[in-house]
Amino acid sequence: MSRPRTFDLRAQPGFAFIALFTFFMLYLPIAALVVYAFNAGDSMAIWEGVSLRWFQAAASNERVQEAALRSAIIAICAASIATTAATMAAIATTRTKPYRGLTFKYAFINQPLMVPEIVTAVALLIVFSRIKVWTGYSGLGYLVAAHAAFCIPFAYLPIRARLESMDLTLERAAADLYATPWKTFRYVTLPLLRPGIIAGFMLAFVISLDDVVITEFVKSGGQDTLPTYMLGQLRRETTPEVNAIATVFLLVSLILVTAFFFINRRKA
Amino acid sequence: MASAAETARQAERADVRSRWLLSTPALLIILVAAIGPLFVMLAYSFMVKGDYGDVKFGQFSLDGWFSVFFSRDIFDDTVGLADAHLSIFWRSVKLSLITTLLTLGLGFPTAYFIATRPASTREVWVFLITIPFWTNLLIRTFAMQEVIRNEGILNTLMMWLGLIDRPVQLMYTDVAILFGMVYVYLPLMVLPLYASMEKLDFRLVEAGYDLYATRLRVLWRIIIPLVRPGIVAGSILVFIPSLGAYVTPRVLGGGKNMMLGNLIELQFGAGRNWPLGAALSITLMAIVMLALLVYVRNAARSGAQHV
Secondary structure (H helix, E strand, O other): OOOOOOOOOOOOOOHHHHHHHHHHHHHHHHHHHHHHHOEOOOOOOOOOOEOOHHHHHHHHOHHHHHHHHHHHHHHHHHHHHHHHHHHHHHHHHOOOOOOOOHHHHHHHHHHHHHOOHHHHHHHHHHHHHHHHHHHOOOOOHHHHHHHHHHHHHHHHHHHHHHHHOOOOHHHHHHHHOOOOHHHHHHHHHHHHHHHHHHHHHHHHHHHHHHOOHHHHHHOOOOOOOHHHHHHHHHOOOOOHHHHHHHHHHHHHHHHHHHHHHHHHHHHO | OHHHHHHHHHHHHHHHHHHHHHHHHHHHHHHHHHHHHHHHHHHHOOEEEOEOEOEEEEEEOOHHHHHHHEEEOOOOOOEEEOHHHHHHHHHHHHHHHHHHHHHHHHHHHHHHHHHOOOHHHHHHHHHHHHHHHHOOHHHHHHHHHHHHOOOOHHHHHHHHOOOOOOOOOOOOOHHHHHHHHHHHHHHHHHHHHHHHHOOOOHHHHHHHHHOOOOHHHHHHHHHHHHOHHHHHHHHHHHHHHHHOOOHHHHHHHOOOOOOHHHHHHHHHOOOOOHHHHHHHHHHHHHHHHHHHHHHHHHHHHOOOOOO
16 A cells, blocks of 8 residues: 555545534524524614513514414415325326326426526416405415415425335235225325325425415415514514514424424335 | 227226326416416516506506616617616626525535535434525524624624724625525535435545545546536526525615515516516526526436436
8 A cells, every 4th residue: 555544535625624614604693593582682783691581572472473373374274285285196196107298297296396486476466466356355365375386396295205115015905805996095095105294294384384485475464474574574673572583483493394304214 | 808908998098087187186276376377477578567566457568578678768768778677687697606606615515524424424414404494594594694784793703803893784785695695595505416425436536546646636537527417406406596586685685785586576566567577577487497407407417316
């Protein structure tokens, strides 16, 4: 060996340093945001000691309560609709010989991922504002429909992946034993598919909960969700109350993402 | 025999039919609340603008498309280029390109670092990249504001180090937008890069060293060509949302430093020019579609790898 034995094939000079710096930079802003949520002072500028007052302020702010509730309702409805539709679509597009229209379906289902959010948002604004005038209805239905549409590709992904890893043996066995198609689906396919469906629902839920742009353009007056409420607050001088809301929001996302991670890992 | 083949064909047809039936809800929702409205918007871009927003329904006009690129002088009716729009177009493309380069500069070593960890800890590093990816984009933008505002960490640190003696105004500048976009879209660069680096065959790297290549040469001539699909994928995944960014420039750039997304919003708000807004949206979408086409071709050439 002409080279010393410790020569590390994989090392590249400076890479580890840049990587660790990147990880640090990825978490520093979030950490700053969380720390300032505990600021006792009135402004974001000056640190005046630890306090929970802004969490209390946020929790007792009626507009925040309403926005949080609205966010939850929309996310649950949209994720449920999206997951149901995506499950059906996934069953229809997997475990089959290619048939006419299959590629079309893939393209259609993934379309919401391809178009910039702002474009979809203004297109929905155009159409829904007219429907609102025609029908006189201006409830949460529009937001649920819009969210369901862009959640479908996210729900579809893990369900399709799960289906592709299942073969048809068990379903064929059930059919051989005279199970009706519905019974086969209910007692064989669905239980096997459950981890995929749960993962799909959670992804859809997080995506719906996080949405700002489409909600901002589709909502009628007084239909703020938590993200659009925060966006509105960022326009003016902010108090640490926004930090407190963001901190709780982060915590919820973190729990969901961690749960998703473990569900996915168990599957693998 | 013939009848057996006939029944088989019938069964197949019934299967395809039921598969269409099953897909209907998903296709319908996306048609109504995603694809359909895009076509309506296309129609709107060819209509006369209404006096208070909206359009004069059914009245054809090319004014919307005309004013994407040109402007008519209000006094002498001469036609010139729409400098305001073109400069925003240019700024959007420029900022998106710089964002892509910066995320590549940070993301490449990061992905390489993760890919060269022992298998047992690799998952944890990937998870650390995934968490910010799934947390709210608005919150991450707001978090970046905490760092770069006048009383923020960055200014405090630089003053403490004695590099500056009064805070540098970063908020509401192009630099702020860049900081925000790099921060927000970085995971989109790291994840596809990692996906292709994970498959990197280090025997090729070893072969390079055996032939007396330097580290830089190995990086340049072996590693980078091998992970090229990941570089292209990551770059496009960052470039596309950067170009359509709305939240980050709005929060960090303020009212003056607009990007395309904000220009589009303006037409539907104070600008009251829906046909122009629609035409701008379609232009943005067309650019994105072009970028996606490059992405798809790249993926197809590199053996249909999914990220």
